[in-house]
Amino acid sequence: MSHEPDHAPGSVPAPAAAALTPADHDLLLRLLRLPTAGPLETGPEGPPPRLREAQREYARHAGETGFRTLFHACPDPADLERADVPAPVREARNAPGFLADQPSLVLRLGPDLPTERTVMFNVHVDTVAGQEPVRFDGTSFHGRGAIDAKGPAVALLAGVRAARALRPALGREVGVLIQAVAGEEGGAMGVLGTRPLVERGHTGRLNVFCEPTGLRFLPRSTAAMTARVTVDGTGTIDDRPADGHNASVLLGFLAQYLGRALDHEASRGAVCVAGLRTGDLHNRVYGSGALLLNLSYTSSAAGRLLEAAVHEALDHGLDAFTKAFGDTALFARTAADARDITRLEWLKRGLPVLDDRDSWGHALLRGAGIRPWPTDEPAFTCDAIWMADVADACTVVLGPGDLSANNAHAQGEYARADELDAFAAAVTRLLLAFSDDTTGCR
Numbered sequence: 001m002s003h004e005p006d007h008a009p010g011s012v013p014a015p016a017a018a019a020l021t022p023a024d025h026d027l028l029l030r031l032l033r034l035p036t037a038g039p040l041e042t043g044p045e046g047p048p049p050r051l052r053e054a055q056r057e058y059a060r061h062a063g064e065t066g067f068r069t070l071f072h073a074c075p076d077p078a079d080l081e082r083a084d085v086p087a088p089v090r091e092a093r094n095a096p097g098f099l100a101d102q103p104s105l106v107l108r109l110g111p112d113l114p115t116e117r118t119v120m121f122n123v124h125v126d127t128v129a130g131q132e133p134v135r136f137d138g139t140s141f142h143g144r145g146a147i148d149a150k151g152p153a154v155a156l157l158a159g160v161r162a163a164r165a166l167r168p169a170l171g172r173e174v175g176v177l178i179q180a181v182a183g184e185e186g187g188a189m190g191v192l193g194t195r196p197l198v199e200r201g202h203t204g205r206l207n208v209f210c211e212p213t214g215l216r217f218l219p220r221s222t223a224a225m226t227a228r229v230t231v232d233g234t235g236t237i238d239d240r241p242a243d244g245h246n247a248s249v250l251l252g253f254l255a256q257y258l259g260r261a262l263d264h265e266a267s268r269g270a271v272c273v274a275g276l277r278t279g280d281l282h283n284r285v286y287g288s289g290a291l292l293l294n295l296s297y298t299s300s301a302a303g304r305l306l307e308a309a310v311h312e313a314l315d316h317g318l319d320a321f322t323k324a325f326g327d328t329a330l331f332a333r334t335a336a337d338a339r340d341i342t343r344l345e346w347l348k349r350g351l352p353v354l355d356d357r358d359s360w361g362h363a364l365l366r367g368a369g370i371r372p373w374p375t376d377e378p379a380f381t382c383d384a385i386w387m388a389d390v391a392d393a394c395t396v397v398l399g400p401g402d403l404s405a406n407n408a409h410a411q412g413e414y415a416r417a418d419e420l421d422a423f424a425a426a427v428t429r430l431l432l433a434f435s436d437d438t439t440g441c442r
Contacts, residue, residue, distance in 0.1 A: 018162035018424035020155060020417065025136060027061045028154040031125075032134040032143030038102055039095070040088055040186030041129040048101045051182050054125050055105040058153065058180055062107050065161045066171050067178065071106040071202070074099045075183075075192040085191050086226070086348035089183075102126070102182035104193045106202050109160065113175035116392070117438050118204035119431060120177040122194060122383060123153040124184030128409045140414045147401040148408035151415035152210040152423055153180060155400065159427025166428070167435045174435045177202055181383065187226065189351060190383035198386045206361055206434055207395040208427075209384040212406060215426055217365045218373035218397040219356035221384040222269050222296040225303065225349035227310055229254060231278075233334070233341040235287035245334045245341055247289035248278045253324070254317050254342075255291050261313035262293075265306055269296035270378070287341075296381050299353055307349065314344055352388040354395060361394025364437060368429040370398065399423060 020028075034050045034057075042049075052072075059069050080093045092098050105125075127145040134143035141151055156178065164170045179202060181193030209221075233245025259273045271293070278289030293310065297303035318338050325335040334341075356362075362372065373379070380403065387395035400415065400423035407413045 018159045018428040019421045020158045020424060023061070024154050024158050027057065028141055028151060029134060029136060029143075030057055031150045031154070032141065032145055035131050036126050036145065037129040037131075038126045038182060038186050038188065039092060039098055040188055041127075044092075044095060046129070048097055049126065049182075051101065051125055052103050055103065055180055058125070059105060059107060062157055062178065065109065065157060065164060067107040067109050067176075069105065070108045070177075071197070072103055074101075074103045075196055079196045080192060082191075084350045086187055086189055088186070088347060089188050089191055099192070102192060104182050104197060105180040106197060107178040107180070109164070109176040110171040110174065113173075115201075115203060116205045117173065118175040118177055119434050120179065120202065120204035120207045121156055121210060121427075122179040122181065122207070123149050123156060123210040124181050124193070124383065125150065125153065126182045126185050128185050130411070132411070132413055136417075140416045141420075142412070142414045144413055146413050146415040147212055147406040147419075148403065148413070149210055149399065151420050152212075152399045155420040155424040156210060156427055158421075159424035160431065162424065163428040163431035163435070167432055169435050169439045170431060173439050174431075175204070176431070177204055184383050187348065189224070189348065189381075190386055194383035195386045198390065203387065203390055203393060205393060206364070206430075207384075207387055207393055208430070209382055209395070209397045210399045211380075211382050211397050212399045212401040212403045212408060213373060213397055214402055215398070215400060215422060216371045216373045217362070218379055219354070219358075219362065219395070220298070220373075220379040221354035221397060222298050222379050222381045223303065223351035223353045223385050224294055224296040224381045225307065225351070226347040227293040227295070228345050228347055229258075229291040229293070229314060229342065230345065231287070231289050231342050233287035233337065236285045238283045238285065241285045242330050242333065244285045245287040245337060246331055247286050249325070249331055250321060250334055250338060250342070251276055251278065251289050251291045253321050254314070257317035257320060258293065258310070258313050261316065262295075262309060265295075265309050269298055269302065269306065271295055297353065298379065299355065303349070303353070307346075311344065314342075318342060352385050354384045354388045356387075356395050358394035361396070364394075364433050365396065365430065368426070368433040370426055370430065398426070
């Protein structure tokens with residue numbers, strides 16, 4: 001449809017139009033003070049996350065711009081009865097409070113419009129574990145979730161608010177959806193938050209996943225798989241160390257061997273030789289333990305090749321261990337039985353990969369002054385993977401800051417106020433461009 005424009009032709013809103021207000025700052029500080037790390041992050045003995053409370057605060061603030069709550073509920077247990085659900089989620093799903101404590105929220109601005117006239121934004125409200133001191137020093141917000149992703153969530157609302165003031169068609173002829181989800185962190189991979197919402201149709205023609213990208217739109221998202229190398233042998237006392245299986249020595253050897261053998265696979269994605277655990281005491285030989293590997297991949301084919309490479313490297317690693325330690329006094333039994341006591345299991349695999357090639361959407365983003373992510377810079381893993389098979393949809397990752405530079409999963413996480421203001425301005429420009437393209441305003 002076409003109508004008279006609500007703005008001067010060719011005008012571009014100044015970034016200040018979308019700057020966060022003092023009320024936005026207050027909301028962000030309240031959200032940062034609410035611990036929202038999920039149970040996969042904090043463990044079964046950790047405190048229940050206050051996700052529902054945080055989402056209600058967010059919905060209340062969004063309501064001032066006209067958003068209404070479309071959905072606010074915990075996952076359906078049936079959503080997790082699938083082969084590609086990560087093992088930690090499958091193992092924890094029946095624990096008391098696991099699902100009830102991890103609701104997801106969907107907000108809508110405007111009536112129930114067709115998908116082709118809707119923009120969807122996804123932002124996760126859960127965080128990694130480790131609460132950080134919360135403060136605003138006049139320049140930056142500090143606290144767990146400041147950049148990943150409570151800060152972007154609040155900036156998103158500021159950007160929508162500014163866009164709506166400039167284009168009344170937003171919320172009338174163009175719809176905006178916000179998914180404020182749980183289950184992004186902790187290895188859940190979005191299976192209890194984002195995936196059910198996507199499969200229930202809470203998507204748009206344009207879909208933006210708010211993660212730190214330095215305000216460049218990233219049309220790709222890797223997926224990850226997690227392998228666990230488990231040794232299940234017989235332990236013994238420290239006075240007779242040769243009598244048992246030494247899982248510490250075997251797994252330590254395999255960690256180094258796999259790290260070296262898989263190094264050349266880093267071109268396919270990130271290869272992380274992660275946690276190794278056998279025991280804590282000095283006066284015993286541990287016969288059991290586990291080594292974790294986390295591996296990302298950029299395509300389904302690359303994932304299959306990487307999976308095969310892990311199996312092959314472990315096979316060769318066990319041969320190498322037997323050869324290296326077979327004639328030792330302390331570890332001969334471990335060497336002889338290495339294959340019998342070692343197994344490889346996959347805690348997570350078979351997840352999709354996003355590789356968006358929607359020329360219309362990419363042109364729209366460029367027209368809104370948003371630069372693309374460099375093609376030679378590696379992508380990262382996030383919930384955007386669940387849009388991989390959705391037809392007639394453009395999906396990108398876009399947000400302020402940098403995961404590493406802003407200490408997203410580390411001590412000292414922060415988001416500069418000007419970074420959040422710049423993201424709000426980018427959201428405004430993007431919504432104006434979408435509104436003009438959809439309603440015929442020029």
